Amino acid sequence: LPEPTRRIDADVHCAPPPLEALHPYLTAHWNDYLTANGFSLPSAVVQTYPPRSAVMANAPAVTLDSIRAKVLDRAQYAILNCHYGAEGVRHPYMAAALSTAANNWLKAEWLDKEERLFGSIVVVPHDTELAVQEIKRVGGDRRFVQVYLPVRSWEPYGNRRYWPIYEAAIDHDLALGIHYGGLTGTPATPVGGLDNYFEEYTASTQLFASQVLSLIAEGVFDKYPSLRVCLIESGVTWLPTWLWKLDTEWKATRREIPWVRTLPSEYVRKHFRMTAQPLDAPEQEQDLREVLGHIGSDSMLMYASDFPHQHASDPEQLLKVLSPAQQEQFLFSNANEFYGLRERSKSATPA
Amino acid sequence: MPKYVIGPVNETPPGAKRDVRVGGLSIAVFNVDGAFYALNNRCPHQGAPLFKGTLCGRIDSTGPGEYEYDPQKTLVRCVWHGWEFDLATGKSWFDPERKRIKPYPVSVESGETIAEHDPATGSARIPGPYVAETFPVSVEDDYLVVEVAK
Numbered sequence: 290l291p292e293p294t295r296r297i298d299a300d301v302h303c304a305p306p307p308l309e310a311l312h313p314y315l316t317a318h319w320n321d322y323l324t325a326n327g328f329s330l331p332s333a334v335v336q337t338y339p340p341r342s343a344v345m346a347n348a349p350a351v352t353l354d355s356i357r358a359k360v361l362d363r364a365q366y367a368i369l370n371c372h373y374g375a376e377g378v379r380h381p382y383m384a385a386a387l388s389t390a391a392n393n394w395l396k397a398e399w400l401d402k403e404e405r406l407f408g409s410i411v412v413v414p415h416d417t418e419l420a421v422q423e424i425k426r427v428g429g430d431r432r433f434v435q436v437y438l439p440v441r442s443w444e445p446y447g448n449r450r451y452w453p454i455y456e457a458a459i460d461h462d463l464a465l466g467i468h469y470g471g472l473t474g475t476p477a478t479p480v481g482g483l484d485n486y487f488e489e490y491t492a493s494t495q496l497f498a499s500q501v502l503s504l505i506a507e508g509v510f511d512k513y514p515s516l517r518v519c520l521i522e523s524g525v526t527w528l529p530t531w532l533w534k535l536d537t538e539w540k541a542t543r544r545e546i547p548w549v550r551t552l553p554s555e556y557v558r559k560h561f562r563m564t565a566q567p568l569d570a571p572e573q574e575q576d577l578r579e580v581l582g583h584i585g586s587d588s589m590l591m592y593a594s595d596f597p598h599q600h601a602s603d604p605e606q607l608l609k610v611l612s613p614a615q616q617e618q619f620l621f622s623n624a625n626e627f628y629g630l631r632e633r634s635k636s637a638t639p640a
Numbered sequence: 641m642p643k644y645v646i647g648p649v650n651e652t653p654p655g656a657k658r659d660v661r662v663g664g665l666s667i668a669v670f671n672v673d674g675a676f677y678a679l680n681n682r683c684p685h686q687g688a689p690l691f692k693g694t695l696c697g698r699i700d701s702t703g704p705g706e707y708e709y710d711p712q713k714t715l716v717r718c719v720w721h722g723w724e725f726d727l728a729t730g731k732s733w734f735d736p737e738r739k740r741i742k743p744y745p746v747s748v749e750s751g752e753t754i755a756e757h758d759p760a761t762g763s764a765r766i767p768g769p770y771v772a773e774t775f776p777v778s779v780e781d782d783y784l785v786v787e788v789a790k
Contacts, residue, residue, distance in 0.1 A: 508704025540734050541722035547701035547708070552734070 295617075297624035298364035300468075300521050300564045300593035301406075304351050305334045305373045306394050314390035314397075319383070331387070333374025333439070337470030338598070342486045348597040353403055360596050365621075366405050366630050368434060368593075370468060370521065371395055373411045376439050377472035385419040388412055392427050400432045407630065409437035409466050415473070417450055421457045428461030431636050434628040435464040435519060439471025440496045447500075447507025455513050464627065467500055469493050469522035497523040498531050505535070505556045508548040517627060519562045522595055524569040529583030532557060558586045562627050564593035565619070567602035578610045587615050591624040646784040649748050652676070659691040663788045667744060670695065670727060672713050677727040678746040678786045679716075684732075684739055688720040696724070745787040751779040 307329045312320055338345050349355050360367050373391045378384035391411040400408055410433050412420035420436075427433055436458050444450060446467070458465060470493070476482040478492045479499075497520055510516055535553035543549060549556070570577050584590075592604055608616055625631055644662035646669060652658060656671045659681050666681040668691035681690050693716040700708045715724045715733065724733040730741035755778070 511701075512704050537721075543734065544696075544699050544722075544724075547699045548704050548706065550701070 295621040296364040296592055297621055297628075297630060298360050298367040298594050298596070299519070299591040299624045300566060301356060301360050301367040301369050301596045302351060302598065303356075303369055303371050303395070303399060305330055305371055306391060306398075310398075311387070311390040311394055314393040315386060319386045319390075323383075331374035331377045331472075333377030333470070333472035334372065336377070336472045336489075337372060337374065337439075339486055344486075344490070344598045344600065347599055351597050353399070356406070356596065357403070360594060361403075361405050364405075364592075364594075366407060366624075366634065368409065368466075368624075368628070369395070369399055369406045370409045370437060370466065371411055372437075372439070372468060372470055374439070374470075374472060375411055376414050376442070378413075379415075379474075381413060381416040381419055384413040385416065385423065388419075388423055389426070392423065392433075396427075396430065396432070400430075404634065407432055407434045407628065407633065409433070409435045409468075410463070412436055412438070412454070414438050414451070414454070415443045417453050421453050424454065424457040424461060424463070428457065428463055431462075431633045433461075433463065434630070434633065435466040438465055438467050440467050440469055440493055440500060440520075440523070441471030441473050441475070441477070442500070443473045443475070445499060445503030445507075447503030447505070447509050449507070452509070452512065455509060455516055459513055459515055462629070464517040464519055466519045466521050467497070467523070469497075494524055494527045498527065501531065501557060501561065502535065502553075504560075505549060505553050506546050508546065510556050510560050511548045511550075516560060517562070518560055519564065519591070519627065521564045521593070522566065523563055524567050525563055525565055525584075525590060526569045526571065526577075526580045528557075528563070529580055532583070532585075554585070558589060562589055562591055562623065564595070565590050565604040565607055566593040566595040567600045568604055568606060569602060570606050574610055577606065581610065587618050588623050588626075590619050591627065592620045643785045643787045645754060646746075646786055649782045649784045652784055657691045657693070657695070659689060660786070662786060665788060667786060667788075668693075668716075669746065669784070669786070670716065672727065676746045676748070676784060678744040679725065679727070679730050680742040680744075682741075683718045683720065683723065683725075684741060685718065685721055685723055688718050690716060690718060690725070690741065692719040693717050693725075694719065695727075744789075747785050747787075748782050749785045751781045751783055754783055754785070755779050 308323055375384045375388045388411040395408045399406055410427055412423050477489055483489050532554040539553050646660050652671045654671050654673050658669050660667050660669055668679050668681040670677045683690050695713040696715050696717055697711040698714055714727055716727055717724050725741055730743040732739035
Protein backbone atom coordinates (compact mmCIF):
# COMPACT_ATOMS: atom_id res chain seq x y z
CA LEU A 290 0.00 0.00 0.00
CA PRO A 291 1.24 3.51 -0.74
CA GLU A 292 1.89 5.98 2.06
CA PRO A 293 -1.53 7.39 2.95
CA THR A 294 -1.83 11.00 1.89
CA ARG A 295 -5.42 11.85 2.77
CA ARG A 296 -6.19 13.25 6.19
CA ILE A 297 -9.09 14.55 8.19
CA ASP A 298 -8.17 16.69 11.17
CA ALA A 299 -10.85 15.85 13.71
CA ASP A 300 -10.12 18.60 16.23
CA VAL A 301 -9.20 22.13 15.22
CA HIS A 302 -10.07 25.18 17.29
CA CYS A 303 -11.13 28.66 16.48
CA ALA A 304 -10.66 31.15 19.29
CA PRO A 305 -13.99 31.66 21.06
CA PRO A 306 -15.53 34.90 19.81
CA PRO A 307 -15.46 37.84 22.22
CA LEU A 308 -18.57 39.99 22.43
CA GLU A 309 -17.35 42.40 19.74
CA ALA A 310 -17.24 39.55 17.24
CA LEU A 311 -20.78 38.49 18.12
CA HIS A 312 -22.41 41.91 17.85
CA PRO A 313 -23.75 41.26 14.32
CA TYR A 314 -25.37 38.02 15.51
CA LEU A 315 -27.06 39.22 18.71
CA THR A 316 -30.35 41.06 19.09
CA ALA A 317 -30.28 44.71 20.15
CA HIS A 318 -31.43 43.67 23.60
CA TRP A 319 -28.58 41.27 24.19
CA ASN A 320 -26.01 43.57 22.63
CA ASP A 321 -26.99 46.41 24.95
CA TYR A 322 -27.38 44.19 28.01
CA LEU A 323 -24.05 42.40 27.57
CA THR A 324 -22.20 45.60 26.71
CA ALA A 325 -23.65 47.40 29.71
CA ASN A 326 -22.54 44.55 31.96
CA GLY A 327 -19.01 44.46 30.57
CA PHE A 328 -19.35 40.90 29.33
CA SER A 329 -16.68 39.63 26.96
CA LEU A 330 -16.46 35.81 27.15
CA PRO A 331 -17.88 33.06 29.36
CA SER A 332 -15.44 32.41 32.19
CA ALA A 333 -15.28 28.73 31.20
CA VAL A 334 -13.05 29.70 28.29
CA VAL A 335 -10.27 30.99 30.50
CA GLN A 336 -10.71 28.15 32.97
CA THR A 337 -10.39 25.52 30.24
CA TYR A 338 -7.56 27.18 28.32
CA PRO A 339 -5.71 29.66 30.56
CA PRO A 340 -4.18 32.16 28.12
CA ARG A 341 -0.63 31.81 29.41
CA SER A 342 -0.69 28.07 30.16
CA ALA A 343 1.60 25.66 28.33
CA VAL A 344 -1.19 24.63 26.03
CA MET A 345 -1.83 28.23 24.93
CA ALA A 346 1.31 30.29 25.54
CA ASN A 347 2.96 29.70 22.17
CA ALA A 348 -0.20 28.97 20.23
CA PRO A 349 -0.39 30.71 16.87
CA ALA A 350 -3.32 33.05 16.33
CA VAL A 351 -6.21 31.22 14.72
CA THR A 352 -7.31 32.80 11.50
CA LEU A 353 -8.63 31.30 8.30
CA ASP A 354 -5.18 31.84 6.85
CA SER A 355 -3.36 30.07 9.68
CA ILE A 356 -5.79 27.15 9.49
CA ARG A 357 -5.26 26.94 5.74
CA ALA A 358 -1.50 27.08 6.18
CA LYS A 359 -1.07 24.79 9.16
CA VAL A 360 -4.07 22.45 9.10
CA LEU A 361 -5.49 22.29 5.61
CA ASP A 362 -2.03 22.05 4.07
CA ARG A 363 -2.15 18.38 5.05
CA ALA A 364 -5.82 17.67 5.78
CA GLN A 365 -8.57 17.55 3.17
CA TYR A 366 -11.17 18.35 5.81
CA ALA A 367 -11.13 19.59 9.39
CA ILE A 368 -13.65 19.64 12.22
CA LEU A 369 -13.74 23.10 13.73
CA ASN A 370 -14.54 23.16 17.44
CA CYS A 371 -15.46 26.34 19.21
CA HIS A 372 -14.98 25.85 22.92
CA TYR A 373 -17.32 28.64 23.84
CA GLY A 374 -18.20 27.73 27.42
CA ALA A 375 -21.95 28.29 27.32
CA GLU A 376 -22.28 25.66 30.06
CA GLY A 377 -20.72 28.17 32.46
CA VAL A 378 -23.32 30.85 31.77
CA ARG A 379 -25.99 30.12 34.32
CA HIS A 380 -28.56 32.55 32.90
CA PRO A 381 -30.39 30.23 30.49
CA TYR A 382 -31.66 32.83 28.03
CA MET A 383 -28.35 34.66 27.92
CA ALA A 384 -26.53 31.36 27.39
CA ALA A 385 -28.96 30.43 24.61
CA ALA A 386 -28.62 33.84 22.92
CA LEU A 387 -24.84 33.51 23.03
CA SER A 388 -24.84 29.97 21.66
CA THR A 389 -27.13 31.02 18.81
CA ALA A 390 -24.84 33.95 18.05
CA ALA A 391 -21.75 31.75 18.25
CA ASN A 392 -23.24 29.28 15.76
CA ASN A 393 -24.22 32.04 13.35
CA TRP A 394 -20.71 33.48 13.70
CA LEU A 395 -19.24 29.99 13.00
CA LYS A 396 -21.29 29.72 9.84
CA ALA A 397 -20.62 33.21 8.55
CA GLU A 398 -16.98 33.63 9.52
CA TRP A 399 -15.66 30.13 9.00
CA LEU A 400 -17.90 27.60 7.25
CA ASP A 401 -19.12 29.99 4.56
CA LYS A 402 -15.56 31.02 3.82
CA GLU A 403 -13.83 27.65 3.79
CA GLU A 404 -15.65 24.62 2.44
CA ARG A 405 -13.13 22.19 3.89
CA LEU A 406 -14.23 23.09 7.41
CA PHE A 407 -17.07 21.38 9.28
CA GLY A 408 -18.43 22.60 12.57
CA SER A 409 -19.68 21.53 15.99
CA ILE A 410 -22.83 23.11 17.33
CA VAL A 411 -22.51 25.23 20.46
CA VAL A 412 -25.41 24.48 22.83
CA VAL A 413 -26.52 25.19 26.37
CA PRO A 414 -26.08 21.74 27.87
CA HIS A 415 -27.68 22.62 31.20
CA ASP A 416 -31.00 23.57 29.64
CA THR A 417 -32.16 20.68 27.52
CA GLU A 418 -35.07 22.45 25.90
CA LEU A 419 -32.93 25.38 24.78
CA ALA A 420 -30.22 23.03 23.53
CA VAL A 421 -32.75 21.08 21.49
CA GLN A 422 -34.16 24.31 20.09
CA GLU A 423 -30.68 25.32 18.86
CA ILE A 424 -29.97 21.88 17.38
CA LYS A 425 -33.25 22.09 15.46
CA ARG A 426 -32.41 25.62 14.32
CA VAL A 427 -28.99 24.84 12.83
CA GLY A 428 -28.91 21.03 12.59
CA GLY A 429 -30.30 21.02 9.06
CA ASP A 430 -27.08 22.65 7.85
CA ARG A 431 -25.03 19.67 6.77
CA ARG A 432 -21.81 21.48 7.56
CA PHE A 433 -22.50 20.94 11.27
CA VAL A 434 -21.45 17.40 12.14
CA GLN A 435 -21.83 17.17 15.90
CA VAL A 436 -23.17 18.70 19.09
CA TYR A 437 -20.35 20.05 21.24
CA LEU A 438 -20.60 19.02 24.89
CA PRO A 439 -17.92 19.87 27.47
CA VAL A 440 -16.72 16.86 29.44
CA ARG A 441 -17.40 18.74 32.66
CA SER A 442 -21.15 18.57 32.93
CA TRP A 443 -23.84 19.45 35.42
CA GLU A 444 -24.92 15.83 35.61
CA PRO A 445 -23.28 12.78 34.02
CA TYR A 446 -24.35 12.61 30.39
CA GLY A 447 -26.26 9.37 30.85
CA ASN A 448 -28.83 11.26 32.88
CA ARG A 449 -32.30 11.30 31.36
CA ARG A 450 -32.41 15.11 31.42
CA TYR A 451 -30.11 15.09 28.37
CA TRP A 452 -31.92 12.49 26.31
CA PRO A 453 -33.92 14.94 24.17
CA ILE A 454 -30.57 16.40 23.08
CA TYR A 455 -29.53 12.96 21.87
CA GLU A 456 -32.81 12.45 20.09
CA ALA A 457 -32.41 15.79 18.32
CA ALA A 458 -28.82 14.92 17.40
CA ILE A 459 -29.92 11.65 15.81
CA ASP A 460 -32.79 13.36 13.98
CA HIS A 461 -30.24 15.69 12.37
CA ASP A 462 -27.56 13.06 11.71
CA LEU A 463 -25.27 14.64 14.27
CA ALA A 464 -22.75 12.96 16.57
CA LEU A 465 -22.02 14.10 20.10
CA GLY A 466 -18.59 15.61 20.54
CA ILE A 467 -17.59 15.44 24.19
CA HIS A 468 -14.61 17.73 24.55
CA TYR A 469 -12.10 18.40 27.28
CA GLY A 470 -13.00 21.32 29.55
CA GLY A 471 -16.04 23.07 30.86
CA LEU A 472 -17.05 25.01 33.90
CA THR A 473 -20.11 24.05 35.87
CA GLY A 474 -21.29 24.44 39.41
CA THR A 475 -19.46 21.30 40.50
CA PRO A 476 -15.80 20.84 41.52
CA ALA A 477 -13.33 19.83 38.83
CA THR A 478 -13.20 16.31 40.24
CA PRO A 479 -15.50 14.29 42.52
CA VAL A 480 -12.87 14.50 45.27
CA GLY A 481 -12.84 18.26 45.16
CA GLY A 482 -11.44 21.27 43.39
CA LEU A 483 -7.91 21.48 42.03
CA ASP A 484 -5.16 24.01 42.52
CA ASN A 485 -3.43 24.33 39.15
CA TYR A 486 -3.76 23.75 35.46
CA PHE A 487 -1.59 20.66 35.44
CA GLU A 488 -4.13 19.01 37.72
CA GLU A 489 -7.11 20.39 35.82
CA TYR A 490 -5.91 19.08 32.46
CA THR A 491 -4.65 15.74 33.74
CA ALA A 492 -7.72 15.00 35.85
CA SER A 493 -9.96 15.29 32.81
CA THR A 494 -9.24 11.63 32.07
CA GLN A 495 -11.44 10.59 34.95
CA LEU A 496 -14.21 12.84 33.69
CA PHE A 497 -14.14 11.18 30.27
CA ALA A 498 -14.13 7.78 31.94
CA SER A 499 -17.14 8.81 34.03
CA GLN A 500 -19.05 10.01 30.97
CA VAL A 501 -18.38 6.73 29.11
CA LEU A 502 -19.59 4.80 32.15
CA SER A 503 -22.70 6.92 32.60
CA LEU A 504 -23.76 6.88 28.94
CA ILE A 505 -23.53 3.09 28.80
CA ALA A 506 -24.92 2.26 32.23
CA GLU A 507 -27.93 4.57 32.00
CA GLY A 508 -28.94 2.84 28.78
CA VAL A 509 -28.48 5.75 26.38
CA PHE A 510 -27.28 3.45 23.58
CA ASP A 511 -30.08 0.98 24.24
CA LYS A 512 -32.56 3.82 23.91
CA TYR A 513 -30.71 5.39 20.94
CA PRO A 514 -28.86 2.59 19.14
CA SER A 515 -27.65 4.89 16.36
CA LEU A 516 -26.09 7.47 18.71
CA ARG A 517 -22.41 8.20 17.96
CA VAL A 518 -20.04 9.86 20.41
CA CYS A 519 -16.60 11.29 19.81
CA LEU A 520 -14.33 11.88 22.80
CA ILE A 521 -12.26 14.89 21.82
CA GLU A 522 -8.95 15.77 23.45
CA SER A 523 -9.62 12.96 25.91
CA GLY A 524 -6.26 11.24 25.63
CA VAL A 525 -6.25 7.67 24.38
CA THR A 526 -4.11 5.29 26.35
CA TRP A 527 -6.24 5.30 29.49
CA LEU A 528 -9.04 3.51 27.69
CA PRO A 529 -8.05 -0.20 27.85
CA THR A 530 -7.91 -0.48 31.63
CA TRP A 531 -11.27 1.25 31.84
CA LEU A 532 -12.71 -1.30 29.39
CA TRP A 533 -11.41 -4.11 31.60
CA LYS A 534 -13.00 -2.53 34.64
CA LEU A 535 -16.31 -1.96 32.87
CA ASP A 536 -16.48 -5.53 31.59
CA THR A 537 -15.44 -7.10 34.88
CA GLU A 538 -17.92 -5.16 36.97
CA TRP A 539 -20.69 -5.66 34.44
CA LYS A 540 -20.36 -9.45 34.67
CA ALA A 541 -20.77 -9.18 38.42
CA THR A 542 -23.48 -6.56 38.68
CA ARG A 543 -25.25 -6.41 35.34
CA ARG A 544 -28.53 -7.31 37.06
CA GLU A 545 -28.76 -3.68 38.16
CA ILE A 546 -28.74 -2.52 34.54
CA PRO A 547 -30.37 -5.40 32.68
CA TRP A 548 -30.82 -3.25 29.54
CA VAL A 549 -27.06 -3.44 29.05
CA ARG A 550 -27.08 -6.87 27.46
CA THR A 551 -23.54 -7.14 26.10
CA LEU A 552 -20.08 -6.29 27.38
CA PRO A 553 -19.66 -2.53 27.93
CA SER A 554 -16.46 -2.71 25.86
CA GLU A 555 -18.61 -3.70 22.89
CA TYR A 556 -20.70 -0.55 23.34
CA VAL A 557 -17.51 1.51 23.46
CA ARG A 558 -16.11 0.03 20.25
CA LYS A 559 -19.42 0.42 18.49
CA HIS A 560 -20.52 3.89 19.59
CA PHE A 561 -17.38 5.80 20.55
CA ARG A 562 -14.50 7.37 18.66
CA MET A 563 -11.53 9.26 20.06
CA THR A 564 -9.29 11.95 18.68
CA ALA A 565 -5.61 11.14 19.11
CA GLN A 566 -4.30 14.48 20.32
CA PRO A 567 -3.22 14.13 23.05
CA LEU A 568 -2.25 10.50 22.73
CA ASP A 569 -0.55 10.08 26.12
CA ALA A 570 1.74 7.47 24.61
CA PRO A 571 4.20 5.41 26.63
CA GLU A 572 7.88 5.87 25.77
CA GLN A 573 8.39 2.47 24.17
CA GLU A 574 6.78 1.77 20.81
CA GLN A 575 6.12 -1.80 21.86
CA ASP A 576 4.06 -0.54 24.80
CA LEU A 577 1.99 1.63 22.48
CA ARG A 578 1.39 -1.36 20.22
CA GLU A 579 0.09 -3.29 23.20
CA VAL A 580 -2.26 -0.51 24.22
CA LEU A 581 -3.71 -0.41 20.71
CA GLY A 582 -4.15 -4.15 20.82
CA HIS A 583 -6.09 -3.83 24.04
CA ILE A 584 -8.33 -1.14 22.58
CA GLY A 585 -9.15 -3.87 20.10
CA SER A 586 -10.46 -1.82 17.20
CA ASP A 587 -8.86 -0.17 14.18
CA SER A 588 -11.90 2.07 13.76
CA MET A 589 -11.87 4.05 17.00
CA LEU A 590 -9.02 6.52 16.67
CA MET A 591 -9.08 9.63 14.54
CA TYR A 592 -6.19 11.88 13.67
CA ALA A 593 -6.35 15.38 15.17
CA SER A 594 -3.90 18.22 15.60
CA ASP A 595 -5.85 20.16 18.24
CA PHE A 596 -4.55 23.24 16.42
CA PRO A 597 -3.55 25.75 17.74
CA HIS A 598 -3.03 24.16 21.14
CA GLN A 599 0.43 22.95 22.03
CA HIS A 600 0.90 19.46 23.43
CA ALA A 601 3.82 17.47 24.70
CA SER A 602 2.24 14.55 22.91
CA ASP A 603 2.38 13.84 19.19
CA PRO A 604 -0.31 12.02 17.22
CA GLU A 605 2.27 11.18 14.56
CA GLN A 606 3.82 8.75 17.05
CA LEU A 607 0.89 6.53 16.29
CA LEU A 608 1.79 6.24 12.62
CA LYS A 609 4.98 4.39 13.50
CA VAL A 610 3.10 1.48 15.03
CA LEU A 611 0.26 1.25 12.50
CA SER A 612 0.21 -0.79 9.31
CA PRO A 613 -0.43 1.18 6.10
CA ALA A 614 -4.08 0.09 6.14
CA GLN A 615 -4.45 1.16 9.77
CA GLN A 616 -2.75 4.46 9.00
CA GLU A 617 -5.27 5.15 6.29
CA GLN A 618 -8.13 4.43 8.71
CA PHE A 619 -6.61 6.57 11.41
CA LEU A 620 -5.80 9.51 9.18
CA PHE A 621 -8.89 9.55 7.01
CA SER A 622 -11.44 6.75 6.83
CA ASN A 623 -12.44 6.55 10.49
CA ALA A 624 -13.43 10.22 10.63
CA ASN A 625 -14.86 10.17 7.12
CA GLU A 626 -17.16 7.30 8.01
CA PHE A 627 -18.03 8.58 11.47
CA TYR A 628 -19.04 12.03 10.24
CA GLY A 629 -19.95 11.13 6.66
CA LEU A 630 -17.78 14.00 5.48
CA ARG A 631 -17.38 13.27 1.81
CA GLU A 632 -21.10 12.80 1.39
CA ARG A 633 -21.69 16.03 3.36
CA SER A 634 -19.19 17.99 1.30
CA LYS A 635 -21.24 17.18 -1.79
CA SER A 636 -24.56 18.11 -0.26
CA ALA A 637 -23.48 21.00 1.98
CA THR A 638 -25.13 24.17 0.85
CA PRO A 639 -23.92 27.35 2.50
CA ALA A 640 -26.91 29.24 3.83
CA MET B 641 -22.33 -43.63 32.63
CA PRO B 642 -22.16 -44.50 36.32
CA LYS B 643 -24.83 -43.28 38.67
CA TYR B 644 -23.82 -42.26 42.13
CA VAL B 645 -26.18 -42.31 45.04
CA ILE B 646 -25.89 -39.00 46.82
CA GLY B 647 -28.03 -39.98 49.76
CA PRO B 648 -31.61 -40.12 50.97
CA VAL B 649 -33.61 -37.45 49.22
CA ASN B 650 -34.76 -35.85 52.47
CA GLU B 651 -31.16 -34.84 53.19
CA THR B 652 -31.47 -32.32 50.36
CA PRO B 653 -34.74 -30.52 51.16
CA PRO B 654 -36.18 -27.60 49.14
CA GLY B 655 -33.82 -24.63 49.30
CA ALA B 656 -30.83 -26.85 50.07
CA LYS B 657 -27.45 -26.10 48.48
CA ARG B 658 -24.71 -28.62 49.09
CA ASP B 659 -21.52 -30.03 47.70
CA VAL B 660 -21.02 -33.78 47.33
CA ARG B 661 -18.00 -35.77 46.30
CA VAL B 662 -18.70 -38.63 43.95
CA GLY B 663 -16.35 -40.45 41.64
CA GLY B 664 -13.53 -38.11 42.63
CA LEU B 665 -15.56 -35.04 41.60
CA SER B 666 -16.92 -32.16 43.65
CA ILE B 667 -20.49 -31.52 42.60
CA ALA B 668 -22.86 -28.73 43.66
CA VAL B 669 -26.39 -29.97 44.26
CA PHE B 670 -29.39 -27.68 44.56
CA ASN B 671 -33.02 -28.31 45.44
CA VAL B 672 -35.16 -25.48 44.07
CA ASP B 673 -38.75 -26.02 45.22
CA GLY B 674 -38.42 -29.76 44.69
CA ALA B 675 -36.50 -29.60 41.42
CA PHE B 676 -32.96 -30.92 41.66
CA TYR B 677 -29.92 -29.58 39.81
CA ALA B 678 -26.31 -30.73 39.84
CA LEU B 679 -23.37 -28.77 38.44
CA ASN B 680 -19.64 -29.05 38.70
CA ASN B 681 -18.83 -27.27 41.95
CA ARG B 682 -16.04 -25.13 40.49
CA CYS B 683 -16.87 -21.71 39.07
CA PRO B 684 -14.97 -21.39 35.76
CA HIS B 685 -13.95 -17.84 36.66
CA GLN B 686 -11.69 -18.32 39.67
CA GLY B 687 -12.74 -21.63 41.14
CA ALA B 688 -15.17 -20.54 43.82
CA PRO B 689 -17.35 -23.32 45.31
CA LEU B 690 -20.53 -22.95 43.32
CA PHE B 691 -22.79 -24.52 45.94
CA LYS B 692 -22.33 -21.40 48.08
CA GLY B 693 -23.86 -19.25 45.33
CA THR B 694 -27.13 -17.38 45.56
CA LEU B 695 -30.16 -18.80 43.81
CA CYS B 696 -31.95 -16.12 41.87
CA GLY B 697 -34.52 -15.37 39.20
CA ARG B 698 -33.76 -14.30 35.68
CA ILE B 699 -33.71 -10.59 34.89
CA ASP B 700 -33.77 -9.15 31.41
CA SER B 701 -34.85 -5.91 29.78
CA THR B 702 -36.14 -4.39 26.58
CA GLY B 703 -34.78 -0.93 27.38
CA PRO B 704 -33.75 1.50 30.10
CA GLY B 705 -36.06 1.31 33.10
CA GLU B 706 -37.72 -1.89 31.88
CA TYR B 707 -37.27 -4.83 34.27
CA GLU B 708 -38.44 -8.19 32.98
CA TYR B 709 -38.10 -10.34 36.03
CA ASP B 710 -38.94 -14.01 36.34
CA PRO B 711 -38.90 -14.75 40.07
CA GLN B 712 -38.56 -18.49 39.51
CA LYS B 713 -35.07 -19.34 40.71
CA THR B 714 -33.37 -20.75 37.64
CA LEU B 715 -29.92 -19.20 38.10
CA VAL B 716 -27.12 -19.46 40.61
CA ARG B 717 -24.91 -16.41 41.15
CA CYS B 718 -21.38 -17.23 42.15
CA VAL B 719 -20.64 -16.14 45.69
CA TRP B 720 -17.35 -14.48 44.76
CA HIS B 721 -18.01 -12.25 41.73
CA GLY B 722 -21.66 -12.62 40.90
CA TRP B 723 -21.42 -14.49 37.61
CA GLU B 724 -24.80 -16.01 36.80
CA PHE B 725 -25.18 -19.60 35.63
CA ASP B 726 -28.28 -21.42 34.45
CA LEU B 727 -28.96 -24.24 36.91
CA ALA B 728 -30.22 -26.60 34.21
CA THR B 729 -27.61 -26.06 31.51
CA GLY B 730 -24.64 -24.62 33.40
CA LYS B 731 -24.34 -21.86 30.81
CA SER B 732 -23.33 -18.40 32.02
CA TRP B 733 -25.69 -15.53 31.31
CA PHE B 734 -23.11 -13.26 29.72
CA ASP B 735 -21.17 -15.73 27.57
CA PRO B 736 -23.21 -18.94 27.41
CA GLU B 737 -21.10 -20.79 24.88
CA ARG B 738 -17.65 -20.07 26.28
CA LYS B 739 -18.22 -19.66 30.00
CA ARG B 740 -20.16 -22.65 31.22
CA ILE B 741 -20.22 -25.28 33.90
CA LYS B 742 -20.75 -28.95 33.30
CA PRO B 743 -24.25 -30.00 34.39
CA TYR B 744 -24.95 -33.53 35.58
CA PRO B 745 -28.28 -35.35 35.34
CA VAL B 746 -29.72 -35.78 38.79
CA SER B 747 -32.81 -37.75 39.71
CA VAL B 748 -34.78 -39.28 42.53
CA GLU B 749 -34.94 -43.04 42.47
CA SER B 750 -36.41 -45.54 44.85
CA GLY B 751 -34.27 -47.56 47.19
CA GLU B 752 -35.91 -50.63 45.79
CA THR B 753 -34.62 -49.83 42.30
CA ILE B 754 -31.13 -49.18 43.51
CA ALA B 755 -30.91 -52.14 45.89
CA GLU B 756 -32.24 -54.64 43.40
CA HIS B 757 -29.75 -53.71 40.79
CA ASP B 758 -26.91 -56.18 40.35
CA PRO B 759 -23.84 -54.56 38.77
CA ALA B 760 -22.40 -57.99 37.92
CA THR B 761 -25.22 -59.06 35.61
CA GLY B 762 -26.66 -55.73 34.52
CA SER B 763 -30.31 -55.29 33.85
CA ALA B 764 -32.38 -54.12 30.90
CA ARG B 765 -34.83 -52.51 33.27
CA ILE B 766 -32.40 -50.40 35.23
CA PRO B 767 -29.75 -48.03 33.94
CA GLY B 768 -26.63 -48.08 35.99
CA PRO B 769 -24.43 -49.14 37.58
CA TYR B 770 -25.21 -47.43 40.85
CA VAL B 771 -22.43 -46.65 43.22
CA ALA B 772 -23.32 -46.07 46.84
CA GLU B 773 -19.93 -45.16 48.12
CA THR B 774 -20.39 -44.52 51.79
CA PHE B 775 -23.69 -45.83 53.06
CA PRO B 776 -26.08 -48.69 52.73
CA VAL B 777 -29.23 -48.27 50.68
CA SER B 778 -32.54 -49.30 52.14
CA VAL B 779 -35.49 -50.23 49.98
CA GLU B 780 -37.91 -48.10 52.00
CA ASP B 781 -36.44 -44.71 51.08
CA ASP B 782 -36.02 -42.54 47.97
CA TYR B 783 -32.52 -41.52 46.98
CA LEU B 784 -30.97 -38.70 45.10
CA VAL B 785 -28.86 -40.05 42.27
CA VAL B 786 -26.39 -38.20 40.08
CA GLU B 787 -25.08 -39.46 36.78
CA VAL B 788 -21.45 -38.66 36.18
CA ALA B 789 -19.74 -39.08 32.84
CA LYS B 790 -16.23 -40.43 33.16
